[in-house]
Amino acid sequence: MNVPRWEGFALRASAGLLAVLGAAAGFFLLLGAVEYRFRPLIALDRTVGDALNDLVAANGLLVGALHRVTDLGGRETSTYVLVVVTAFLLIRRRPRPAVYVVVTAMGTLVLSPALKVLVGRLRPVVDTPVADAPGMSFPSGHALSSTVCYGVLLLVFLPTVRRGWRPALIATVAALVLLIGFTRVALGVHFLSDVVAGWLLGVLWLGVTAVAFRRWLRDGGTSPPPIAEGLEPGAGRALRGAPEARERTEHLLRGISELAVGGVLIFGVLFGAGLLVTEVLSTGSVVVSADRGVAQWMARHRVPPLTDVSLVVTRVGGTRWIVTVLVTVCVLVLALLRRWRPVLFLLVVVGGETLLFLASSAVVSRGRPAVPHAGPELPPTSSFPSGHVAATACLYGAIALLAWRCARRRWRLPALAAAIVLPVVVAFTRLYGGVHYLTDVLGSLLLASLWLALCWWVIRPTAPPAAEETPAPAGD
Template sequence: MSVSRRFGIGAFAGFLLVAAVGFGFGLLLLLVRGRWAPLTGFDVAIADGLNAVVSPYVGLLRWFSQLGGRPFMFWLVVLAVLVLLIRRRWRLALYLVVTGVGALLLDPSLKALVGRVRPVVETPVAHAPGNSFPSGHALGSMVVYGALVLVFLPAVPPRWRKVFVGFLGLIVLLIGFSRVALGVHYTTDVLGGWLLGVAWLGVTAYAFRPDFMDRGLEPSSAADLRPAPAHHGSAHPWRAVFQIVTGWVLTFGLVYVLGVLVRGQHDDGVNRWLQSFRTPSLDDLSYFWSKAGDTHAITLVLLISCPLALALWRQWRPVVFLLVTMAGEITLFLCTAAAVERPRPRVEQMDGQMPTSSFPSGHIAATLCLWTAIAILVIGRGRGWYRWLALVPAIVMPAGVALSRVYRGMHHPTDVLGALLLTALWLGVLCWAIRPLRTADPVETNAGSASAPAPAAPESPPRERV
C-alpha cells in the first residue's frame, strides 16, 4: 500500500473516531439539557451513594481535584511551553497554547448554554461556583494531560511510553472521580468533560499535524521534537477541516467572552439619541436596510454569488469558502446568542419581540461575513482596477444594516462590536485554512510535473582515439 493511500485511510479513520466522540458528547449534552429522567436518576443515585462513604477521604480527594484545577494546569502548561520555546519548537508551543485556551473557553460557555445546577447531597463536603455540565476539571485535565502526551511522547524512551501514558491517564481518572465523590459534579458531567476533551484534542491535533494518528503529533524518530515537513508540501483536506473546527471553537470562545463582559452594560444612549431623529421616511428606509441583512436577503445573495464564482474562476475553492463562511457565521451567532442571553435595549423596538438575544447582531454579522468574503475573492483574484469596487458593498452594506438595527432599537452598539469581532476572527480562520485565493494545489502541480517526461540528456561527442 502506498504512503499516500495509507495516510488517507488513517486520516479518514481518525476523522471518524473524532466525529464519533463528538457525536457522543452532543447526544449526552442533549439528554442532560432535556433532563432525561433515567439519566438524572442514575446521576443522583451515584452522587448520594458516594456522599455517604467519602467523609474520611475528603482531604485526599481535594488533593486529586487540585491536579485538575485551573491554577495547577495553568502553570503546568506554562512550564511545558517554556521548555518547548527554549528548544525552539514554536509549532508545538503554539499547539499547547491553542489547545489549552480552547478548553478554557469551552468550559464556561457550554455551562452557560446548558445551565445545569450542581448536585444537592445530604452532607456537602465541598462547594464549587457556577453550573455543573460539563465538568471543567474533567475537560481541562483531559485536554492538558492529553496534549502533553501527544507532544512529549516521542521524546520518552520506548520502554517507558506505556508507563508515561498510563500514569497521566490515571491522574485524569482520579481527577474525574474526585469531582463526583466530592459532590460537586454528577457522573455525566465528568463523562461529558472527558468526551469533549477527547474530541477537542483530536481536532487540534489534526489541525497542527494531519498524520498524528499514525506517528504521533511529531514523528517518533525526532528525539529532539523537531517538526517534520508537511505531507507532500501542502495541507491535507482533513487537516483543513480540523483547522476550521479549531478556529470555530476559538472564535466562539472569544466572542462569548466579549458578550459576557458587555452583557450587564446598558449602552442604549446611542439608541435613544437616534430615536430622536425618527421620521416616517427614515423608519421606512431603516426597514429596508434592516431587511438587507435578514436570512432571506443573505441567502439570495449567496445563491447568486456561488454560481458566479464557479463560472468566473472554474474552481470549487471559492464556492466552498463562501458556503463555509456563512455556515460558520450562523452557527457562531446562534450558539453565542444562546450562551450570552443579553437582553435587547431598553427602548422602543420597532421590529417587536425577536427569538434570539441581542448579542451579537446576527443581521450585521451575516452582512459583514458575506460581503467581506466576496470582496476578498474579487480583490484577491481580480486583475484590473475595477476589483477594488468590491470594497464599496463590503463597507456600505454592513454600515447601513448596523445603523438601521441600532436606529430601530434592536441592538446595542456593542452588539455591533461583537459582530465585527466574529467576522474578523472567522474570516481570518477560513483564509488560513481554506486559502481561497490559491489557484492550484502544490500536490496537483507536483503530480503534473512528475508525469511529464524528463528532458533527455545531451549526447556527448565520441572521443577520438589516439
C-alpha cells in the first residue's frame, strides 16, 4: 500500500504524539497507584523484588556485573556524557541542538529529586541487601536519567547513521535503558513501579523538549522534520566525520595481523621480564634486593598528609579516570579533526594495553610487596606489571603524539609534559602505597613504550586521508 508523503508524515507525527500522551497517562496512573497504595501494585512490586534478590544475592560475580551496568545510568555518568556531547556540538558549531541537550539534561536534575520528595516513597527492604542508595524511591532516577541521556544521544546523532542501521541502533539504546532499569530492581534499591515510572517520565520529558525544539526550528524559518529522522536531520553532514577513503580489506587484515603479531611479541618480552625477576634472579640479587628495599623504605617513610594525597592522585591511573579521559579526548578529536583514524588509534592503544596487562599479570602472577598497603582493597590482579602506570603512560603518550602532529604549537608542550609527568607521579603513588615493586613500574613503562610505537607504526593516525572515495550520505 502506497501512502502519500504528507499522509506518512501525519501518521508518524500522530504516532509520536500518542507515545508521549501514553507515557504521560501511564506515569500519572502509576503515581496515583503509589500514592493511594494500590494493593495489587504493591504486591507485584514486593514479589518481583524478593524474587530477584533471591536470585542474585548469592552470586557475587553477578552482583558486581549489575553494579557496573547500573553505573551507566547514574547521574554522574549521564551528566558527563551530556556535557561531552554539548562540547562536541559547540565545536561543530551546532548551538541549537547544544541548547536542547543542556535544557533537557537540566530538566532531569529537577524532576527526579522534586518528585522523590513530593511522593516520599521509601526504598525496598530485601532479605539480603547487595546495594544501597540514598533518598526516596519513586521514581527511579537511574531509569529517568538513562532514558533521557541515551534518548538525547539517539535524537541528536540519528541523522549521522545510515537508514539501514537505524533500527538496530534504536533497539540497542532501548535494550541498554531497559537493562539499567532492571539492575535497579535486581539490586534491591527500587521497586519495579519506580523503574517503569522513571522510563515513562523520561519518554514524556524527551517528547516535550523535542516538541519545543521543533517549534524553535519553525520560528526560525526551518520546516521541522519528522522526529523519526532525528532531532535535526540537516545537521547530519556537519556532525559526521570528514569523508575518508575506506580501507581495502587486505589493508585492514594486514593491520590487524601486524598488531596481533606485535602484541604477541610484546607479551613475550613482558613474560620473559616477569620470569626474570620472579624465577631466575635469586633472592640476594641486586635487582630483587633493590625491589624489596624500595618497598620497605617507602612504607617506613609514609606520612598521613602525603598518604592522603597519594590516594587521590593514584586514581589518575584507575579504570574510571582512564575511560573518562579516553572518551572525552576521542569526542574532542572527532569534533576538531573530523577523522576516525586518530580515534581508532586512541582506542586500540588503551584497549590493547589492557589486554597485554591482564595477560602478562595472569601468567607472571607475582605477589604484592610484603609491606602494609596504603589505601583500599587491592584488585585480584598480580603485581607485575603495574596496570595504573601502563594505562597512564599509554593514554597520555598517545595524546601527546597526536597533539605533536595535529595540534597547534601552544598545546604540544603541555601534552608532552602530561605524558612525562603523570606516569611518573602515578608510579610514585603505587610504590609509596606498597602495592608494586620498582621492577613492576619499569615493566609497565616497557609495555607502554613498545605498544605505543607499534600502534603508531601500524595505524598511522596522522596520515592524510585519501580522497579517491567518498562515503555516501547517511540518509541514503
